[in-house]
Amino acid sequence: MLIFKLDELQKFKNHPTEFDEELDLTEDLKTRDDRILDASPVKIKGHIFYDKGLWYTDFDVISKVTVPSTRSLEPVEIEISSHFTEAYQEDPDEELEVDDEEMVMELDEQGINLEQAAADNLLLSIPTRVLTKEEAESDSMPQGQNWKVVSEEEYEEAQDKPKPNPEFEKLKDLFKDK
Numbered sequence: 001m002l003i004f005k006l007d008e009l010q011k012f013k014n015h016p017t018e019f020d021e022e023l024d025l026t027e028d029l030k031t032r033d034d035r036i037l038d039a040s041p042v043k044i045k046g047h048i049f050y051d052k053g054l055w056y057t058d059f060d061v062i063s064k065v066t067v068p069s070t071r072s073l074e075p076v077e078i079e080i081s082s083h084f085t086e087a088y089q090e091d092p093d094e095e096l097e098v099d100d101e102e103m104v105m106e107l108d109e110q111g112i113n114l115e116q117a118a119a120d121n122l123l124l125s126i127p128t129r130v131l132t133k134e135e136a137e138s139d140s141m142p143q144g145q146n147w148k149v150v151s152e153e154e155y156e157e158a159q160d161k162p163k164p165n166p167e168f169e170k171l172k173d174l175f176k177d178k
Contacts, residue, residue, distance in 0.1 A: 057117065
């Protein structure tokens with residue numbers, strides 16, 4: 001387990017501590033995101049250090065996650081490898097100078113839960129567009145009876161073409177040459 005309690009953190013205040021763990025977060029990931037079909041054990045490697053009232057976690061998360069294709073719903077295994085840095089404020093009442101772009105989280109009574117942080121960051125790293133190898137190599141889009149998926153370009157082209165009024169189209173046949 002990668003949970004650092006407050007009393008443990010105090011031991012590391014003067015020197016950084018490193019961690020290198022492999023955790024099975026599959027059930028947690030499946031519970032939190034119904035797109036997750038399966039996940040390999042998550043490798044979490046990094047270190048924790050203290051600086052001017054803030055605890056920093058700097059770590060890498062590596063795993064393979066199986067999610068459905070966004071086009072055909074076929075299972076696709078994607079490898080996720082991401083680097084994250086998070087900052088936790090030890091004393092919420094203390095005024096700290098932090099960079100405007102830096103998001104600082106409040107350290108709760110349990111300490112720092114890196115399992116939760118790894119799962120959060122892993123879920124955030126899943127791309128919004130996932131395709132099977134065949135779908136990525138092919139230009140064809142799915143279609144069925146009376147429907148088809150069109151690209152944005154095809155959609156824009158169809159919108160640019162003037163569309164005749166359907167009521168006037170019916171009148172065309174009324175005055176055909178006999």
